[in-house]
Amino acid sequence: MKIKEIKEVTLQPFTKWTGGKRQLLPVIRELIPKTYNRYFEPFVGGGALFFDLAPKDAVINDFNAELINCYQQIKDNPQELIEILKVHQEYNSKEYYLDLRSADRDERIDMMSEVQRAARILYMLRVDFNGLYRVNSKNQFNVPYGRYKNPKIVDENLVSAISTYLNNNQIEIKKGDFEKAVLDVQPGDFVYFDPPYIPLSETSAFTSYTHEGFSYDDQVRLRDTFKKLSDTGAYVMLSNSSSFLVEELYRDFNIHYVEATRTNGAKSSSRGKISEIIVTNYEK
Numbered sequence: 001m002k003i004k005e006i007k008e009v010t011l012q013p014f015t016k017w018t019g020g021k022r023q024l025l026p027v028i029r030e031l032i033p034k035t036y037n038r039y040f041e042p043f044v045g046g047g048a049l050f051f052d053l054a055p056k057d058a059v060i061n062d063f064n065a066e067l068i069n070c071y072q073q074i075k076d077n078p079q080e081l082i083e084i085l086k087v088h089q090e091y092n093s094k095e096y097y098l099d100l101r102s103a104d105r106d107e108r109i110d111m112m113s114e115v116q117r118a119a120r121i122l123y124m125l126r127v128d129f130n131g132l133y134r135v136n137s138k139n140q141f142n143v144p145y146g147r148y149k150n151p152k153i154v155d156e157n158l159v160s161a162i163s164t165y166l167n168n169n170q171i172e173i174k175k176g177d178f179e180k181a182v183l184d185v186q187p188g189d190f191v192y193f194d195p196p197y198i199p200l201s202e203t204s205a206f207t208s209y210t211h212e213g214f215s216y217d218d219q220v221r222l223r224d225t226f227k228k229l230s231d232t233g234a235y236v237m238l239s240n241s242s243s244f245l246v247e248e249l250y251r252d253f254n255i256h257y258v259e260a261t262r263t264n265g266a267k268s269s270s271r272g273k274i275s276e277i278i279v280t281n282y283e284k
């Protein structure tokens with residue numbers, strides 16, 4: 001009998017995601033607590049740190065329902081998801097993309113199953129401009145088709161490996177606001193917050209408007225949550241832009257300045273070295 005060869009797959013994000021933390025992983029790894037109980041990531045996005053740590057017991061959460069459905073479908077329906085992605089791979093073209101994209105402009109999206117919806121989003125993020133997720137005020141996806149020569153639309157081994165990992169460990173997948181996602185945090189747990197950043201350029205005006213759906217009041221609410229969790233005896237870490245407002249908000253905690261190279265900014269002018277802040281409530 002021939003033994004099936006099982007390829008070792010390193011867990012990593014299954015999609016590009018704005019603000020992805022892969023470049024910062026080496027510095028973040030240095031700053032995480034040596035031991036902790038449960039892992040919480042309330043703004044999980046693509047989950048760069050989550051997959052890097054691959055905790056056995058964790059709660060992951062995001063506000064974006066389509067993204068959270070992708071995690072859920074990879075867990076529950078990996079084979080069906082892979083099969084649909086193979087179809088998208090076969091038919092991929094600008095016209096095909098635009099047609100599938102417009103499913104949220106008529107009733108087609110409501111007829112789709114959850115696994116079809118996940119495949120739609122995962123396909124679009126592989127072929128669209130810069131791998132961006134962006135919707136208009138009516139929640140309609142509006143990113144143009146990208147210019148990739150040979151995009152890898154389905155990574156079968158990765159989807160299977162993530163599915164196995166999610167099923168063989170205690171991973172709770174939640175959808176909603178960050179505050180609700182940390183209600184069960186106990187002393188000794190580790191919480192990593194990676195919120196939408198305070199914009200660097202318009203810092204002075206930011207206190208009166210919303211950036212990526214996250215206002216200054218949300219940043220203050222997040223700081224208060226950080227403090228509350230710290231007082232209960234959890235290890236808390238947060239990343240944000242290297243700005244005066246962040247320094248102000250977290251002045252009672254440890255602030256680490258880190259440098260990273262950005263590769264997937266929307267504008268090429270914003271690429272290059274960036275400096276960010278990592279806040280912890282514990283000494284390293």
Ligand SMILES: C[S@@+](CC[C@H](N)C(=O)[O-])C[C@H]1O[C@@H](n2cnc3c(N)ncnc32)[C@H](O)[C@@H]1O
Pocket residue numbers: 017018019020021022042043044045046047048049061062063064176177178179194195196197213214
């Ligand atoms: C900077 S990204 C996280 C990037 C992630 N660490 C990664 O490696 O891909 C911020 C995330 O916060 C989510 N978000 C925005 N507002 C939120 C809220 N009020 N509660 C929870 N998540 C929210 C966004 O959908 C987005 O995925």
